[in-house]
Amino acid sequence: MTATPTSPALLPELHDIQGLIVRGYTHPCSVHMLFNFNTDTPAHPRVPGCISGFFKDLLPYLQNAEDWGSLKPDIMLNIGLTAGGIAIVRPDLKVQQSAFSTTFKCGPWDPNHAQQSLGDYGPGAPSEWWNKKFANEDVHCVVHAYAMNPTAQDRIVAIITAAAANSKGMVTELKPLNSATGRLEQYPLIPSDYIHFRYRDSIDEPDLNDNPAGVDQQDLNNFLIGYSTVENPIPGPLSGPEAVFAKNGCYNAFRILYQDVEAFYNFLWQQAKVIAPKIKDTEAVAAEWLAAKMCGRWRNGSPLVLSPGKPDRSTAKATDFGYQANDDMKGLKCPFSAHTRVANPRDEGIDVPGATGIPAIDVPRIIRRGMAYGAPMSVNPTADRGLIGLFLCGDLSGQFETLYSWMNMNNFSNVFDPAENTPQDPLVANRLVPLPGNVDPTFIIPMDDGTNIVVKDAAGGLPQFVVTRGTAYFLLPSISSLTGIANGDI
Amino acid sequence: MYVPIYQTPEAQQTAQFVAENFNNAITKASLDKMAIVHYARIALVPNYNAEATGIAGILVITEFDGNMDSYLEAFFKNSDTIKAAFIALIDLWAFKPDGFPTDPKKITYDIFSKFINDRNRSNPADLYFAYPQSVKQIVAKFKK
Numbered sequence: 001m002t003a004t005p006t007s008p009a010l011l012p013e014l015h016d017i018q019g020l021i022v023r024g025y026t027h028p029c030s031v032h033m034l035f036n037f038n039t040d041t042p043a044h045p046r047v048p049g050c051i052s053g054f055f056k057d058l059l060p061y062l063q064n065a066e067d068w069g070s071l072k073p074d075i076m077l078n079i080g081l082t083a084g085g086i087a088i089v090r091p092d093l094k095v096q097q098s099a100f101s102t103t104f105k106c107g108p109w110d111p112n113h114a115q116q117s118l119g120d121y122g123p124g125a126p127s128e129w130w131n132k133k134f135a136n137e138d139v140h141c142v143v144h145a146y147a148m149n150p151t152a153q154d155r156i157v158a159i160i161t162a163a164a165a166n167s168k169g170m171v172t173e174l175k176p177l178n179s180a181t182g183r184l185e186q187y188p189l190i191p192s193d194y195i196h197f198r199y200r201d202s203i204d205e206p207d208l209n210d211n212p213a214g215v216d217q218q219d220l221n222n223f224l225i226g227y228s229t230v231e232n233p234i235p236g237p238l239s240g241p242e243a244v245f246a247k248n249g250c251y252n253a254f255r256i257l258y259q260d261v262e263a264f265y266n267f268l269w270q271q272a273k274v275i276a277p278k279i280k281d282t283e284a285v286a287a288e289w290l291a292a293k294m295c296g297r298w299r300n301g302s303p304l305v306l307s308p309g310k311p312d313r314s315t316a317k318a319t320d321f322g323y324q325a326n327d328d329m330k331g332l333k334c335p336f337s338a339h340t341r342v343a344n345p346r347d348e349g350i351d352v353p354g355a356t357g358i359p360a361i362d363v364p365r366i367i368r369r370g371m372a373y374g375a376p377m378s379v380n381p382t383a384d385r386g387l388i389g390l391f392l393c394g395d396l397s398g399q400f401e402t403l404y405s406w407m408n409m410n411n412f413s414n415v416f417d418p419a420e421n422t423p424q425d426p427l428v429a430n431r432l433v434p435l436p437g438n439v440d441p442t443f444i445i446p447m448d449d450g451t452n453i454v455v456k457d458a459a460g461g462l463p464q465f466v467v468t469r470g471t472a473y474f475l476l477p478s479i480s481s482l483t484g485i486a487n488g489d490i
Numbered sequence: 491m492y493v494p495i496y497q498t499p500e501a502q503q504t505a506q507f508v509a510e511n512f513n514n515a516i517t518k519a520s521l522d523k524m525a526i527v528h529y530a531r532i533a534l535v536p537n538y539n540a541e542a543t544g545i546a547g548i549l550v551i552t553e554f555d556g557n558m559d560s561y562l563e564a565f566f567k568n569s570d571t572i573k574a575a576f577i578a579l580i581d582l583w584a585f586k587p588d589g590f591p592t593d594p595k596k597i598t599y600d601i602f603s604k605f606i607n608d609r610n611r612s613n614p615a616d617l618y619f620a621y622p623q624s625v626k627q628i629v630a631k632f633k634k
Contacts, residue, residue: 097587099600099601099604101559101600101603101604101607102559102603102604102607102608103559103607111613111614111615112610112612112613112614113557113559113607116556116557116558116614117556117557232566232567232598232599233598233599234563234599236598236599236600237600238598238600239598239600239601351626352561352564353523353524353525353526353561353564353565353568353569354524354561354563354564354567354568397557397559398559398563401557401559402557405556405557409556411555411556411624411626417630418626418627418629418630419627419630419631419633419634420627421627437622438622438623438624438627
C-alpha cells in the first residue's frame with residue numbers, strides 16, 4: 001500500500017461514470033443478473049481471456065452518466081463487482097490487503113461488521129439468503145439491465161446470457177428466485193415509484209450537487225470515489241492502485257427484500273378496529289391513517305408533517321421540509337419512528353458521536369434506485385414479491401449500514417427518552433434483533449390529547465413485514481476500469 | 491484489537507508509556523462525550539517465548555454500543571485524543587506492509603479505519619453480557 005492519492009477532478013467525469021450513479025432510470029423493464037466467476041482451482045482451471053471476454057461483450061451496452069438526449073436508450077446496462085469479484089478480475093490489487101473498507105471486503109453477511117447494523121436473522125438470516133441456491137460468497141458480479149419494453153428486455157437478457165455462454169464456463173449466472181426465470185426482474189410496466197405496500201416510493205433523493213469541496217451529505221462528492229477535495233473525504237479507497245481502480249465509482253448495497261403484503265394488510269385492518277374509535281372515524285380511514293403514520297407519508301406521498309390530516313396532491317412530492325421547522329418535535333404529526341422520519345430525520349436533531357448539530361452534515365443519505373419484483377397481490381395473491389433495492393453510497397458503513405442500524409434500533413435522536421428502550425422502524429426493521437435486546441417492540445403514535453396510541457399485535461409487538469432474501473455489496477466501477485478488465489487476459 | 495509491536499527498546503518503552511497513561515482525564519472526557527463506550531483498557535501482552543522478553547503486543551479491550559465502523563469516523567474526526575492513541579499504535583505496529591504511512595498527516599480515514607478493523611479480534615456472538623442497555627440509556631436512567 002502506498003499513500004499516493006489520485007487527483008480529484010473539478011467536474012464529475014460523466015463519460016467515465018456509470019449512469020446509474022448520477023441519474024435514476026425510469027425504464028419500465030429491468031433485470032438484475034448475478035454472476036459467478038471461475039475461481040481457478042486445479043479441478044476447474046481458468047481459461048485465460050474468457051472472463052475478460054464477458055466484459056468485452058457487454059461494453060457496447062454499458063451506459064455512462066452523460067445526457068442521452070431526448071430518446072432513452074432502448075437497452076442498456078450497468079455493472080457491479082463484489083470484493084470477491086474484483087479479487088478475480090484484478091488479482092494485482094490484492095483486495096483483501098487493500099484499502100477497500102473492511103465491510104466491503106467482508107461482505108454484508110459478516111456477523112462482526114455489516115450484520116451488527118443490518119441485524120438479519122431467522123428467515124432473513126444470511127444463511128438463508130438467495131433461497132439457499134448458492135453461497136453468499138459466490139456472487140461476484142451483477143449486471144443491471146434496463147429496457148424500454150418486454151421485447152427489448154428479452155433482447156438485452158439474451159445478449160448478456162450469450163456473453164456468459166461464450167465464456168467457456170468461466171462465467172456462470174446465479175438465479176436466486178423460485179420463479180420461472182429465477183432472475184431478479186422488475187415487475188414490468190408498473191410505475192417506477194410503485195412498491196407492493198402501495199406507497200409512492202423514490203420521492204426524496206439526494207441532490208448530488210457537483211461541488212467537489214462540498215460537505216453536505218447530499219453532494220456528489222459524498223458518493224463518488226476520488227472526486228472530493230475536502231480534507232479526509234469518506235468515499236474510498238483513496239490510496240494505492242485500488243484508488244485508481246475505484247475512482248469515479250460508487251458502492252451499491254444491493255438488497256432483496258421480500259414484502260409480506262398479506263401480513264401488512266391484515267395488520268392494518270386488525271389495528272384499524274382498535275384505532276377507529278380513538279380517532280372517531282371509520283375503520284377504512286383508520287387503516288389508511290395507520291399506514292400513513294407507519295410510513296411518515298400518505299400513500300400518495302404527502303408528508304404527514306405538511307399534510308397531517310389527509311393526503312394533499314400539492315404536497316405529494318414534497319421534499320423540502322423539516323420536523324423542527326414544522327413544529328413536530330413531539331411527533332404529533334409524524335411519529336418519531338415512522339419509516340421516512342428514521343430514514344431521513346432532517347432537522348430533528350442527531351445525537352450520535354461526532355454529530356455537529358448541522359442536519360446537512362449529520363444525516364447520512366443514500367441514493368435509492370430500487371424497483372418492485374413479483375406480481376402485485378391483485379394479480380397473483382401467492383406470488384413471491386418485494387423490492388429489488390439498489391442503495392448507492394460512498395461509504396457502505398457510514399451511510400447504508402448506519403441508516404439500517406437506525407431503523408433496527410431507533411437510538412440516534414433525543415426525541416425519544418434516552419433512558420428508555422426505543423421503538424423500531426415499523427415497516428422495515430428486523431424485529432426482535434437478538435442483540436442487544438433493548439428495543440421497544442411496539443409502534444407509538446403520540447396524540448394531541450397527550451396520550452399515546454400504542455400499536456401492537458397479540459404477541460405484544462409488530463409482525464415482520466419485510467424479510468431479507470439476499471444482500472451483496474458491489475462497487476460500480478468506472479467505465480475505464482471496466483474497459484481495463486475487458487482488455488485484460490482474465 | 492491486538493497489535494504486535496516492534497521488539498526494540500524504544501517501542502517497548504513507548505508501549506509501556508501508552509498503557510500507563512491511557513486512563514487519564516482527557517481520555518475519560520473524550521469517551522464520556524461519545525457516550526457509547528462501556529469500558530476501555532489497554533493491556534500489554536508479554537512475550538512468553540523463552541528467547542524473548544518484554545512486550546509482544548498491545549491489546550485494546552473495549553465494549554461499546556452499535557456498529558464500530560460508524561463510530562471510527564467520530565474517533566477520527568472529532569476526538570484528537572483517541573485518534574492520536576490509535577496512530578501511536580500504528581507507529582508501534584510490527585509487520586507493517588511496505589509504505590504503510592505513519593505520518594499522522596498522511597493517515598486518511600480509510601487507512602485509519604482499515605488498520606483498526608483488520609486487527610479487530612471482536613466476535614460479538616461470543617460475548618456474554620449481563621444487561622442489554624446502552625451507555626446512553628444507563629447514564630440517562632441514573633440521572634433521573
